[in-house]
Amino acid sequence: MIPLSWYLIFAAILFCVGLYGVLVRKNAIGILMGIELMLNSININLIAFWRYRASDGIAGQAFAIIVFAVAAAEVAVGLALIISIYRRRSSVVAEDMNLLKW
């Protein structure tokens, strides 16, 4: 019914929107949200390829499970880091986190 191309184009647009968020957002939490959008678009791609090209196996689903685990771990550590920085420096702006710059 729905050709594979629709899913791929949708995932590509979602990935680019997420990338825009990562590049442009000042707030570190906003950057993490952009990363989440990118990971979601990758998951759609994985499941779509599994469904359309390799639905006999289970590889696409297994990959998607790993991506879920990585996303959860990334958010937990990322938000912990942001809260820790906020406690020390009272800021969540990514540009202010420049202690390692010089």
Added chain:
Amino acid sequence: MNFFSDPITFIGNWLGNLLVSIGISQQAATVIITFIAAGVVGMFGFSLVIFTIWLERKLYARIQDRIGPNRVGPWGIFQTFPDMIKIFTKEYITPIGVDKVAYNLAPILSVSAVLLIWAVMPFAKTIVGTDVNVGVLYLVAMGGIGALGIILAGWSSNNKYSLLGAFRAVAQIVSYEVPMVLALLIPVLLGRTMGVNSLVNAQSVWFIIMSPIAAFIFFTSSIAETGRAPFDLLEAESEIVAGYQTEYSGLKFGMFYVGEFLHAFTISALTAALFLGGWRGPFAEQIPILGVAYFFIKAFIVYFFVALIRISMPRLRIDQMLNFNWKFLTPLALVLLIATAVVDKAFYLVIPGLNISAGLLPWARAAVHLGVNLIIVLVTVQILKSHHISTVKIVGKPRPVAVAPEPPASVIS
């Protein structure tokens, strides 16, 4: 198909044939009937709340040596209807500075998350909304949406007490999801399926007999999920006014109220379905309508205990509540999960050599699991005994309550 033994399926088939005979295609008729059925299940949930609110008020009153509602109808059974009319006619007050979208979305989310659980509720062998093959996970997912509604309500109200309630909600609901999920895995393990109706089908021996600890953990953590006493820290009126619902009035408050009571009955029904055999009982396979009766009898027995706990227990402190979760329920659930998995696997490895007749097999399995559960209970009690604090720790120096101050020297002389 007999009308008296299975009225719901009978009406469904009759309606489907009627729709097809007036010229609607088979697929469209299925869609229409699905919508009607969803509406009926939802309305049924709401009408149950009308009854359970009365029941709980009556129980509450009896335990406090009062009579309770007794004016409207026999035993005051219609008391909820005037209350409903009152709450419909109240004014909506939207405070200044609230986030309008989130403020109005929160009550809807918290009611619909509970109502959506009824989609997988098995009323009888043939009367079930849908038996999705990931039903147990679906239950957990709906719990997450309910937590979201509470957090939104607390944040959007622009009130510090609401926000404190939301913080407590995150701490409580999200952390009590962990033992709940672990306890839900045990019926999945024992029944070899994740669909709720399939789990009821698999209970030739009730799971509460096979694993009473799992039933206890699920029951306790679901009460914590509903946010009722003794876990009602989200709305502790002596500390944070009314928590996340402080700024709500009229029907919006009413939706939170209905959501809470519906949730309380929903967890009772789930406990009945997952651990007490659901619609199982004598002749329930042949006459599905009997299964509905068994299911609701079991659900109301569990609900009686939920109400009893709410009425008779004092409120916990936040640190006690989190300690109870992370230091008691979660480790216990993990140990139980590993033990159940290992024992079940070992049972099926050993059993072919023992020549047990097929009729006795489920009971032998249940006995083994019950034994393991009892051992875990004994060990837990021993560990708790060795760690209990026997003396009260004195924090500060004892001070006399009222001592007359020394009179100044000028008065004495």
Added chain:
Amino acid sequence: MAAEQIIFILVAAVTLGAAISVVTSRNLIHSALWLILALFGVAIFYVLLDAGFFAVIQVIIYIGAIAILFIFAAMLTRRVMQETGPQSNSTWWLGALIAVLLFAGIALIFVNWQGFTTTASDLTNPGGRIVQLGLALVSPDQYLLPFELASILLVAAMIGAIYVAGEKKQ
């Protein structure tokens, strides 16, 4: 146009609109709410792709855990950046340009690939897919090693998060 295609277009439009709002909204909590809507849209795509298990997992992990963590973090750090000033860099046009160029590049690769417009064949044994996935994740000749690595990663992330965000007691 079939019903599935109409559903796809509607859900895709809502999801993309929500995603754009995530990256442009000034209020961080609103961003998180839009993120929840976008994640719901992705869950519906999993249903359309015959992967209902992933739709439920998406709701549990992303909406029940990750989005709530985001809202929580935004509430904890809300005194700064609360709807004051622009939320984007001064070079936002450069970011937009890179995103558009990337999309153009991906699209260019897609149109030159002959498998682009494949349509799906019927899924064989849809009910047994969860069993198959579960067995694949724990059998040593399939995906046991990635599965164990993911669990170690999760434990490490948990310890790390507790250590980093926990209060240091003097």
